[in-house]
Amino acid sequence: MNKTICHYTDILIIGSGISGLSAALRLASFYKIILISKNKINECASYYAQGGIASVFNENDSIESHIKDTLNVGLDICEKSIVEFIISNSQKCIQWLAEQGISFDMEYNSINKNKYHLTKEGGHSHRRILHCTDFTGKEIETKLINLVLKHKNIFVKEFFNAIDLIVKKTYIKENNRIVIGTYVWNIQFKRVEIIKSKILILATGGASKVYKYSTNPDISTGDGIAMAWRAGCRVANLEFNQFHPTCLFHKQSHNFLLTEALRGEGAYLKRYDGTRFMKEYDSRYELAPRDIVVLAMNKEMNRLGVNCMYLDITHKSSDFIKKHFPGIYKKLMEFGLDLTKDSIPVVPAAHYTCGGVIVNKFGMTDIENLYAIGEVAYTGFHGANRMASNSLLECLVYAWSSSENIINTTKYIIDIEKSLDFYKIKKKNINxxxxxxxxxxxxxxxxxxxxxxxxxxxxxxxxxxxxxxxxxxxxxxxxxxxxxxxxxxxxxxxxxxxxxxxxxxxxxxxxxxxxxxxxxxxxxxxxxxxxx
Known part of the structure; x- marks a missing residue:
């Protein structure tokens, strides 16, 4: 039997979304990094994020207001200290993105000073969503990927599917275990390989593909949550699976999302007869938190016996719509729908996993040297319902906090073993x-x-x-x-x-x-x- 191919690195990052890429760039000046992606490096939920990142850059807004809104939308079970930690560190993480070359949309105020163009989304009391028109995730992902691919200390391996974490007993802490790597499935060569590492960061995203209808790409299969659980990590709040209210309802499209920023800029939710219904459910109308909007849509669809509701922004000018939502306008035209003239059929679809692997404010899990950041993790930030555009913020802050912690504690990391073979070699193919x-x-x-x-x-x-x-x-x-x-x-x-x-x-x-x-x-x- 041939020996299993084994790779060695200081830090292994599983996942190529904004959290994984950000952590890689922050750590690469100090360590050798291997970053693996189960598909192409840009095929991740972050890439398809349309809306933006929530942060306080409005002179009428405040950190305290952002914290209050997040706690309210999370319905009293957010970890308040974590909410304060993430939001208080948001501006410097946005500044780090700007330093990497990410350009958010700008506008000019009355005294002709350039400032960020901010939009508003459900649950927010102020305009605080930074964005790049309606393809924020694509803009950030593309810029960070280019930096990652150019960095001499980061080695990207596409089409590497993580199988299981490799853990062993450690004497660093009594009765504890330490992660030393992972088994991976090399999709291209159809073989099991091993990646040994001193530190392992799970940045694998969520699990919305457990559902028949989802806004997520096919890679969102809960890999990190499942692997961490099998390795012995606790998980929390996995009953809170967020359904996005406005997924396109069309026979040729199964997961195209219409950003909440549409409602932030004045779009209405309507029944098939053109009447609005959110005013009957919440005083914030279409800008109520997502849990309220989805329940209202579900009730109306069941009451009327229909398959969808409608999103309508046709009362805005054509120029306004094309300027603010060029990506959505172009995509809908492919389906014969004109955002400037038509009410768009929409349905709720699974969108975001609010629970996950339990971590502290540095992204540390129950297993020594194993970190989890982004949607795979349960930080306590989102509570019973994630507020719009807080997810990318969490990704950025935890990429920063985990990286800082790793840099400050590397002197305690033990060396990795040099031999290990995969334990499941089979011959038969399954249909x-x-x-x-x-x-x-x-x-x-x-x-x-x-x-x-x-x-x-x-x-x-x-x-x-x-x-x-x-x-x-x-x-x-x-x-x-x-x-x-x-x-x-x-x-x-x-x-x-x-x-x-x-x-x-x-x-x-x-x-x-x-x-x-x-x-x-x-x-x-x-x-x-x-x-x-």
Missing amino acids: DDIIKHDLNNLKLIMWDHMGVVRTTSSLKYALNHINLLKQKIFFYYSEFKISSNLLDLRNLVQVSELMIRCALNRKESRGLHHILDYPTKFKISGPTILIP
């Missing part, structure tokens, strides 16, 4: 159609039973199906060769189980978790924590 069938079945179960509205009996029904799928996956994984689809299915089944278990443990309706058996929320509540 990929079987995997796809199980994957579609899983997504349908999660959409029907762990969706916008839930019941205890429905969740238990879903959990029974998940447990049966887990048994099948165990057999597949034990008997057959590895494939990317098998790895995705394995991780999605694991994260689905964790989501449902969290949902069953939260016996209240709060934010993104709306369960008919418990329609009200407790006066006092906290995170839902699962321990391996």
